[in-house]
Every structure is written in C-alpha cells, then in structure tokens.
Amino acid sequence: MKAAILGVGTELLTGLIRDYNAYFLAQRLVERGVLPQFIIFAPDQIEKIVSALQFIMQEEEIKLVIVSGGLGPTEDDLTREAVARAFNRNLVFNSEAWNKIQFFYRQLRNVEPPENNKKQAFIPQGGEILYNERGTAPGFKLQVEDKNIFVIPGVPREAEFFWSLIEKELPQEEENFYRSPVFKFCGIGESNLAEEVRPFLAYLPSSFNIAFLPNYGEVWLYVYSSNYSLEQKELALLFLDKVAHHLDRFFFTPYGDTLEEAVGNMMKEKGLKLGVAESCTGGLVANRITDVAGSSQYFERGYVVYSxxxxxxxxxxxxxxxxxKGAVSEEVARFLAQSVRRKGKVDLGLGITGIAGPGGGSEGKPVGLVYIALASEDDIIVQKFHFSGDRLMNKRFASQSALTMVFQCLKEKFDL
Amino acid sequence: MKAAILGVGTELLTGLIRDYNAYFLAQRLVERGVLPQFIIFAPDQIEKIVSALQFIMQEEEIKLVIVSGGLGPTEDDLTREAVARAFNRNLVFNSEAWNKIQFFYRQLRNVEPPENNKKQAFIPQGGEILYNERGTAPGFKLQVEDKNIFVIPGVPREAEFFWSLIEKELPQEEENFYRSPVFKFCGIGESNLAEEVRPFLAYLPSSFNIAFLPNYGEVWLYVYSSNYSLEQKELALLFLDKVAHHLDRFFFTPYGDTLEEAVGNMMKEKGLKLGVAESCTGGLVANRITDVAGSSQYFERGYVVYSxxxxxxxxxxxxxxxxxKGAVSEEVARFLAQSVRRKGKVDLGLGITGIAGPGGGSEGKPVGLVYIALASEDDIIVQKFHFSGDRLMNKRFASQSALTMVFQCLKEKFDL
Known part of the structure; x- marks a missing residue:
C-alpha cells in the first residue's frame, strides 16, 4: 500500500519548527510495509490545504492519507474547513465530541472549555470521529473514493496517540515495500564506496534499487524494492553481506547503531576502557559516547581542557x-591522549586539539585544523585534519574522525 | 514572493533521515521575506519527482522553486533526469562542469574521479550550471515560464553553500509575510506564560496572530501577520516588549540566540568565567557552551567525571x-560544583550528577533523578529534578536546567 502525509501548519513553512510528525509517521508506516509516496507541508490557509489534498487525490497508487495539524481551537486552525471544502461536504456538529471536550476540561483543568473549543466538535459530513486521549482536539476519518483519510492533531504527543488508532486499521500483511537494514560505513567516501560496490551489483536482483546516503562522514547503504519475491529479498541481503565483507575495514553496523554505539559494543566485547581529552570539540566526543546506554561500562572519564x-x-x-608548538599541535594532541590514558588507567586515550572557528585561525594554523591522537598500550597514532565547515560542522566532523580512529584501532589491534 | 521547496530522496519518505534542508531553506527564505507555500518530499523515482514538479508549476503565486537532493553520482540519483523530463528538455554534457569535478578529485583527494561521477556533469538544456565549492555535484538553475527553479545537492553542507548563491538572486525588498523576532523564555511553562501574557493581549493589533511554542524547557513567543500596516507592526513589537519587560526574569533573547549564547553574552559582559563538572550529562553541558563562537573567553574547563x-x-x-550518600546525591553535586570552581579559578562552578537511564535506577533513586549545583563566590544553590524522558531527553533536560540556573544566577547576582 502507498500513503501520503500532509502536515498542516504555517510554522512548518517558516522554519520555526522542524517537522517531527511526518518523520515519525513515515517511520511507523514503513515498519508496517506502507510506503509514503509524498510528504507535503502546507500553511494554515484553506486554499493551500485544499490544493495539496487535490494533488494527493490524483495519485492513484495512494490509498492512505494522513493529515496532521490545524485541528486546534484558534482562528488559524483551518484543517476541518479545508477538508470539508476539498471533498464538498458540510461541517456537522457532533454533540458527543463536544461532551468529551467539556469533560476533558472539567476533569483535567477544572474549568469550562472556552467557547472557541466548540469548533473542535465539528467534522465533515460522513466522517467518523476519532477521540483524543491526550488533548482536546478530536481527529476524524473519512473515506473518499478509494482512499482512507485520517485527520489528526499536530501536537507530537497527540499525533503519536492517533497513530495507534490508524495502525489498527491497516491490513495485516503488507509487503509491497521492503527496505533492507541500513549498512553503515565510516572512513570511506560515497563515490569510493560506490566504486567498490560496483563489481557486486550483478548479485543484486533487478527488482531492487540501491541507495547510498552520505551522512556526516559516514556513508549509509541499503536496498529497497516495491515488488519482489522472497527469493529476491534473500539475494538482496546476500548482496549486502558480500559488500560488508569486502569492505569490512569500513563497515560498522547493519543494526541501525550509531558509530558511538558500534564502538561501544566493540569495547564491551573486549572489556576495554576509554578516556577522552578534548579541546576544540568541547565535550562533544564525551557527549556522543555517553549518549549510549551502558556507556559507563567502558567510558571512564573525559576532560574538556579549553584553557x-x-x-x-x-x-x-x-x-x-x-x-x-602552540596549543594546536601534534605534540599537544599526543600529550592529551597519553595523559588521559594514564590518569584514567584506561586502554585507549583520545586527545583532540584544533581550531573550531570562526576566530582563532592564523596563516600557519587555519580554522578547521585539528590534530587527533589515539594512545593505546604499545603505540600512539596521530592524524591531522583540515575541515572546512563552520564551527559546529568542524566540531561534528572532528568528533566523527575521532570515533572513526577508535573504530579502526579496535578493528586492527583487537581482532574485531 | 512565494516559494516552494521540493526535497528529493526516498530516505526522507521512509523515515530514515529527518529533513534538515527544507527546514534550513525555509528559515533563510522567510528571513528574506519569501514565504514557502509548500514543502514537498518525493522519493527517488522519476515519475514522482515529475508529478511533484507539475503540481508546483500549477501554483500561480509561486515564483521560486528550490529542488534539493538526488544529484549524487550513484544510480539512485535521478533528479537531473526528472527535471529534464518534467520540462521536456534533453540532458546536455557540460565539459566545464566535468573539468571542475576532475579538478576537485585531483586537488582534494589526489585521485581521478570514478567514472560514475561523469553523470554529474549533465544538466537539462537551457540550464545554467551552479558550481559547488563543497562537493562534486554541480547544481543548476532553470527558468520555466515565470518560475525560477534552482536544483541543488541534498548534502546539508552543500545545500547551505548553494543557498548563498540563491540568496544573491532574490529581489531586495519583500514584505508579504511578517513574523516577529522570536522572544524566548526559560524557567517558565507554556500555560503560565500564556496566563501572564493574557492581560497584554489588548495591545496586540487584531491583524496579528500570536503563537506560543514550547521547546525543550523553553517557551518561544512570536507574532505574525500576512496583512498589516507599518503602524500595526510597530504596535505588535511594542506588545512583545511589554511582555518581555513584565517577564524579565524568564526572558533571555529576542535575537534568536540559544540559551547558551544568551548566557555566554551575559558572562562576557561581566567578564565572568565558568567551569563545569558533569556526570550524567556526560559532556553535553560543556558541548552546548562550546557550540558558541568565542566561548573560550568565559568557559575555562570541563570535567566529565563518569566513574x-x-x-x-x-x-x-x-x-x-x-x-x-551515593554518587547521585545533593552532596556530590555540591562537591563537583565547588571543586571545579576552585580548580578552574572561575566565578561559577556547575556540578551535575544524576541517573540518565535506562539502567541504574533504584527505588530511592529512580531514573531521571538529577541534582544540579551552582557555586558562586558567596554561596551555592542546589536543585533537585526528576525528569521522565528517555536517556537522551533526560540528558537534554538536565543540561537545559543547568543553563537555566546559570541564567537565573547571572540575572539575580550580577545585575543583568
């Protein structure tokens, strides 16, 4: 089955809010084998919502439409009106819905609902009310031609609740779309990865597409298909395994792990511990490592030695x-790595020093210059980088390079 | 002027990637007075990209179209073909673009470009090449009927670079839509803020709408209008000023600053310095502080004392x-704050200890329990929190509370 998601809200189009609902709904749909064909954001304007709905109605393959947002009690909440107009229906007052809104207010807030909440009890004729357990705005469901249309609130917590209702109405076995696990690689660029993958493409069934996704110093690889047999699916997974085996040095997970999770799992497996001394990354490396549940098993301590x-x-x-030599030098990176390794009594010590920018650069030491050292029992590796982003990008890429160095060291030295 | 943004990439529709580019572009457009009317995500399928482009072409008000993504060198990059087909044009090889791609590879990577990069040098007939300073994929510009169409790469760093080119071609004065600066508050909840704002609403011209936006422990307030006079705009800004003045204890910026930037500006103004000792936040507080350019002026050092x-x-x-008392206790938070203050010889020392989860909780000390201490010259404040999110949310809210405590302390003690 194919779907479309329409997010309503001017704030999505002015860049005030970064969408969460469509992203969340897309993930849930794909897990159920339903592929969103389009995600559209439209402002709180009736004509625009109508025109987006008309576009979606023209798409034959789409059978499920989720409209999220614009069901609030205020004047700029126009989704009810727009849906009614798009499908030539009247808005009808639903007294049970109004009772529930009143109940919600009396029960939870101990007040009568303001008069403007009454508009939330109107839904397009022929629609079926969907009650909201996390807020006042009811959603509704509408069948138009061969499409099921769900209209739900835009507050993420409430949208998540309505997903549980939508999910129940999906057919049980949907296998039209399959996306393989994402195979993630670090320390290799997109074109080089594609080049390495090419000789293996003959093993990928032609019903499958391949996708390469560069992602902040990683490249993600997966295959997908909208029309495949079980045998083809198995061949497609075999293809991914072959590629991962061939590129073992760069391949860190088929399980959706982040690089910090993958590195953490490797350290746990070998009972290793890590300490970090950061200057220009300012705590980002420690923060990424400690984003992983259970990281206290292998992360001993960190220093943010800014001064x-x-x-x-x-x-x-x-x-x-x-x-x-200056604070940004190979020598200082070495000292940082070796000292944190010794002080924390850990197996691996990371030292990072550089110039994140925008200030602090000079001719000999430009913004983006970063030295990263990794000390282990018997040696120390130092790499010099020159990143060319802004401050946050330089921090991000430096942290990524540091984790990649740890990954590569674990692969090579610890037989992982 | 009205615009539309089309993001191309199956990964945006399968929930693999949360959109950044459309969000970023929308922000930049609105700053220039251009309001996106639609944001659409389409998969890497020629017919779907074509159909989205046709929908956009029907919208009369839209004069600017930005298409982002699908210009890479791999097989699933189909935007060039789709744009050519949508507007009935041939793809033409551009030898200068190919020279630049070769140059990019030779210069930066010391290798010849793989053969598959050659497809990046093809653009639709009549298009104008836009060179990429941050990657290999050139973008291009196309005029179709009365619409300017920019087609740019989807890698965020590269898309940001292309925005600088698009921006140059926008008309100077555009004033169809006005969104006020966002007034940001911390340490107060959304309903309390709304309650405090209510008595001032009489000062807001009726042509303006008001929006409250809760955002990870902050509340953002702004007003907007699609149809207003200059006098009304001034009154609307006056309204915001009145509210900010009334809620001065919670109000931290009208300039779009993050809380860490606002706190940083306050510290710079008073010549104060800060040190941080974190356990459960694992470097996140130091990382947020050092995300701010120039933070080395007031951030002295940080410790991530995980063990x-x-x-x-x-x-x-x-x-x-x-x-x-255990590692998660008021006493330990106090020691952390006082020790980092003394060791760093700084004015303010922050100490944070808690249980981020999902493991590590107990009956007396559940997951989400966090103590934060802030030591200054003459006293020390300790607050106890109990957050109820997952690990990343607990880290996030703990860091937010820590920064809010610094903000409040600066307001109260340092006459800011």
Missing part, C-alpha cells in the same frame, strides 16, 4: 610545548 | 560521601 591552564594542570602538557 | 574514581581523583569528592 591552556587546564591542559597544563589536568593533563600535564608542558609549558614549553605550549609555547614552542 | 567514581574520576570524581575522587579529579574533583576531590570524598570516598565517604560516595559511600554514604
């Missing part, structure tokens, strides 16, 4: 080195 | 306290 005093006092970087 | 050893060795938390 030179902190570098000297906490991690014993010698004054002379800071003077002669 | 008890780190708490003892780096911040002198006594063994007895850890044993008797």
């Amino acid at each position: 030179n005093e902190a570098k000297k006092e906490d991690l014993e970087v010698p004054e002379e080195i800071l003077k002669e | 008890n050893e780190a708490k003892k060795e780096d911040l002198e938390v006594p063994e007895e306290i850890l044993k008797e």
Whole structure:
C-alpha cells in the first residue's frame, strides 16, 4: 500500500519548527510495509490545504492519507474547513465530541472549555470521529473514493496517540515495500564506496534499487524494492553481506547503531576502557559516547581542557610545548591522549586539539585544523585534519574522525 | 514572493533521515521575506519527482522553486533526469562542469574521479550550471515560464553553500509575510506564560496572530501577520516588549540566540568565567557552551567525571560521601560544583550528577533523578529534578536546567 502525509501548519513553512510528525509517521508506516509516496507541508490557509489534498487525490497508487495539524481551537486552525471544502461536504456538529471536550476540561483543568473549543466538535459530513486521549482536539476519518483519510492533531504527543488508532486499521500483511537494514560505513567516501560496490551489483536482483546516503562522514547503504519475491529479498541481503565483507575495514553496523554505539559494543566485547581529552570539540566526543546506554561500562572519564591552564594542570602538557608548538599541535594532541590514558588507567586515550572557528585561525594554523591522537598500550597514532565547515560542522566532523580512529584501532589491534 | 521547496530522496519518505534542508531553506527564505507555500518530499523515482514538479508549476503565486537532493553520482540519483523530463528538455554534457569535478578529485583527494561521477556533469538544456565549492555535484538553475527553479545537492553542507548563491538572486525588498523576532523564555511553562501574557493581549493589533511554542524547557513567543500596516507592526513589537519587560526574569533573547549564547553574552559582559563538572550529562553541558563562537573567553574547563574514581581523583569528592550518600546525591553535586570552581579559578562552578537511564535506577533513586549545583563566590544553590524522558531527553533536560540556573544566577547576582 502507498500513503501520503500532509502536515498542516504555517510554522512548518517558516522554519520555526522542524517537522517531527511526518518523520515519525513515515517511520511507523514503513515498519508496517506502507510506503509514503509524498510528504507535503502546507500553511494554515484553506486554499493551500485544499490544493495539496487535490494533488494527493490524483495519485492513484495512494490509498492512505494522513493529515496532521490545524485541528486546534484558534482562528488559524483551518484543517476541518479545508477538508470539508476539498471533498464538498458540510461541517456537522457532533454533540458527543463536544461532551468529551467539556469533560476533558472539567476533569483535567477544572474549568469550562472556552467557547472557541466548540469548533473542535465539528467534522465533515460522513466522517467518523476519532477521540483524543491526550488533548482536546478530536481527529476524524473519512473515506473518499478509494482512499482512507485520517485527520489528526499536530501536537507530537497527540499525533503519536492517533497513530495507534490508524495502525489498527491497516491490513495485516503488507509487503509491497521492503527496505533492507541500513549498512553503515565510516572512513570511506560515497563515490569510493560506490566504486567498490560496483563489481557486486550483478548479485543484486533487478527488482531492487540501491541507495547510498552520505551522512556526516559516514556513508549509509541499503536496498529497497516495491515488488519482489522472497527469493529476491534473500539475494538482496546476500548482496549486502558480500559488500560488508569486502569492505569490512569500513563497515560498522547493519543494526541501525550509531558509530558511538558500534564502538561501544566493540569495547564491551573486549572489556576495554576509554578516556577522552578534548579541546576544540568541547565535550562533544564525551557527549556522543555517553549518549549510549551502558556507556559507563567502558567510558571512564573525559576532560574538556579549553584553557591552556587546564591542559597544563589536568593533563600535564608542558609549558614549553605550549609555547614552542602552540596549543594546536601534534605534540599537544599526543600529550592529551597519553595523559588521559594514564590518569584514567584506561586502554585507549583520545586527545583532540584544533581550531573550531570562526576566530582563532592564523596563516600557519587555519580554522578547521585539528590534530587527533589515539594512545593505546604499545603505540600512539596521530592524524591531522583540515575541515572546512563552520564551527559546529568542524566540531561534528572532528568528533566523527575521532570515533572513526577508535573504530579502526579496535578493528586492527583487537581482532574485531 | 512565494516559494516552494521540493526535497528529493526516498530516505526522507521512509523515515530514515529527518529533513534538515527544507527546514534550513525555509528559515533563510522567510528571513528574506519569501514565504514557502509548500514543502514537498518525493522519493527517488522519476515519475514522482515529475508529478511533484507539475503540481508546483500549477501554483500561480509561486515564483521560486528550490529542488534539493538526488544529484549524487550513484544510480539512485535521478533528479537531473526528472527535471529534464518534467520540462521536456534533453540532458546536455557540460565539459566545464566535468573539468571542475576532475579538478576537485585531483586537488582534494589526489585521485581521478570514478567514472560514475561523469553523470554529474549533465544538466537539462537551457540550464545554467551552479558550481559547488563543497562537493562534486554541480547544481543548476532553470527558468520555466515565470518560475525560477534552482536544483541543488541534498548534502546539508552543500545545500547551505548553494543557498548563498540563491540568496544573491532574490529581489531586495519583500514584505508579504511578517513574523516577529522570536522572544524566548526559560524557567517558565507554556500555560503560565500564556496566563501572564493574557492581560497584554489588548495591545496586540487584531491583524496579528500570536503563537506560543514550547521547546525543550523553553517557551518561544512570536507574532505574525500576512496583512498589516507599518503602524500595526510597530504596535505588535511594542506588545512583545511589554511582555518581555513584565517577564524579565524568564526572558533571555529576542535575537534568536540559544540559551547558551544568551548566557555566554551575559558572562562576557561581566567578564565572568565558568567551569563545569558533569556526570550524567556526560559532556553535553560543556558541548552546548562550546557550540558558541568565542566561548573560550568565559568557559575555562570541563570535567566529565563518569566513574567514581574520576570524581575522587579529579574533583576531590570524598570516598565517604560516595559511600554514604551515593554518587547521585545533593552532596556530590555540591562537591563537583565547588571543586571545579576552585580548580578552574572561575566565578561559577556547575556540578551535575544524576541517573540518565535506562539502567541504574533504584527505588530511592529512580531514573531521571538529577541534582544540579551552582557555586558562586558567596554561596551555592542546589536543585533537585526528576525528569521522565528517555536517556537522551533526560540528558537534554538536565543540561537545559543547568543553563537555566546559570541564567537565573547571572540575572539575580550580577545585575543583568
């Protein structure tokens, strides 16, 4: 089955709010084998909502439409009116819905509902009310031609509740669309990955498409199909396995893990521990590592040595080195990595120093220059990077490179 | 002027990727007075991209169309073909574009470009190449009827670069839609804020709408209008000023700053310095503070004391306290805050300890319990929180509460 999602709300079009509902609904639909063909955001204007609905109605393959947002009690909530107009129906007052809204107010807020909430009890003729357990706005369901249309509130918590109602009405076995697990790679670029994959393409059934997705220093690879046999699906998974095996050095997960999760699993498996000393990344590496549940098993401590005093006092970087080589230097990265490894009594110590920008650059040491050192029992690796993004991008890419170095070290040294 | 944004990529429709580009572009367009009327996501399928483009072409008001994504070198990148088909044009090889791609590879990667990059040098007939300074995929510009169509890559860093090119071609003065600056508040909930604002609503011209937007522990307030006089606009801004003045204790910016930026500006103004010792937030507070350019002026150092050893060795938390009170306790938060203040020789020391979850909770100390201490010269404030989200939400809300405490302390103690 194919679906469309229409998000209503001017705030989605002015960039005030980054969409969450459509993203959430798309994930849930795909899990149920239903592929959204279009996601559309329209402003709180009747004609625009109508015109988006008309576009969706023209798409033959689409059988399920979810409209989210614009069901509130205020003047700019126009989705009810727009849906009624798009399908030439009157808005009809539903007294049971009004009772529930009144009940909600009396029960939870101890007040009578304001008069403007009454409009929430109107739904297009022929529609079926869907009651809201997390707020006042009821949703509704409408059958138009061969399409099932669900109209639900835009508040994420409420939209999530309505998904549980929509889900119940989906047919049980939907297998029109299949997306494979995402195979994630780090330390290799998109074109190079594509080049490496090419010789294997003969193994991928022609009913499957392949997708490469560069993602902040990672490349994600998956295959998908809208029309496949079970045998073809197995061949497609075999193809992915072949590719992963061939590119083992760069391949870190088929399970949807983040790089920090994958690295964490490797460390847990070998009982290893890690400490981090960061300057230009300012805590981002520690933050990413500790985003993973259970990271206290392998993450021992971190230092954010932003000032030179902190570098000297906490991690014993010698004054002379800071003077002669500067805080952003290969030597300082080495000291940071070795000191945090020693102080934390850990297996791996990461040291990061660089210039995130926009200020602080010079001719010899431009913004984006970053040294990352990784100390292990018997050696220390230092890499020099030159990133060309803004401050947040430079921090992001530096943290990514640091985690990639840990990943590669674990692969090579610890037989993972 | 009205615009439409078309994001191309199956990953946007399967919930694999949460859109960033359309969100970013919408923000930039609105800042320039151009209101996106529709944002559409279409999959990597030629017919779907064509059908979305045809829908957009029917919308008379729309004069600017930005198509983002699907320009990569791999087989699933079909935007060039789809645009050519939608407007009945041939794809033409552009040798200068190919030279640039080759140059990019040779210069930055020291290799010849893979053969599949060659397709990136094809653009629809009549199009004008737009060169990419951050990647290999060129974009292009096409005039169709009265619409300017920009087709740009989907990699966020690259899309941001192309925005700088698009921006140059926008007309200077556009004033169809006005959204006021967003007035941001922390330390007060949405309904309380709405309650406080109510008495001032009489000052807001009726041509303006008001919006309250709860956002991870902040509440954002703004007004907007599609049809207003200059006098009404001034009155609307005056209304916001009155509200901000009335709620000064909670109001942190009308300039779009993040809370960490606002706090940073306050510290710079008073020449104050800050140090952070975090356990359960794992570096997130330091990371947020150092996301701000120039934060090295007031952020001295941070500790991520994840293990008890780190708490003892780096911040002198006594063994007895850890044993008797536990690592998650008011006492430990106090030690962390005071020790980092003393070690960093800073004005303010933040100490955070808690249980981010999902593991580590107990009956007396459930997941989500967090103590935050803020030490200043003459006293120390400790607050106890109980958050009820998942791990990332608990980290996020704890960091938000910590920054809110710094904000409130600066307001009260330092006459800001």
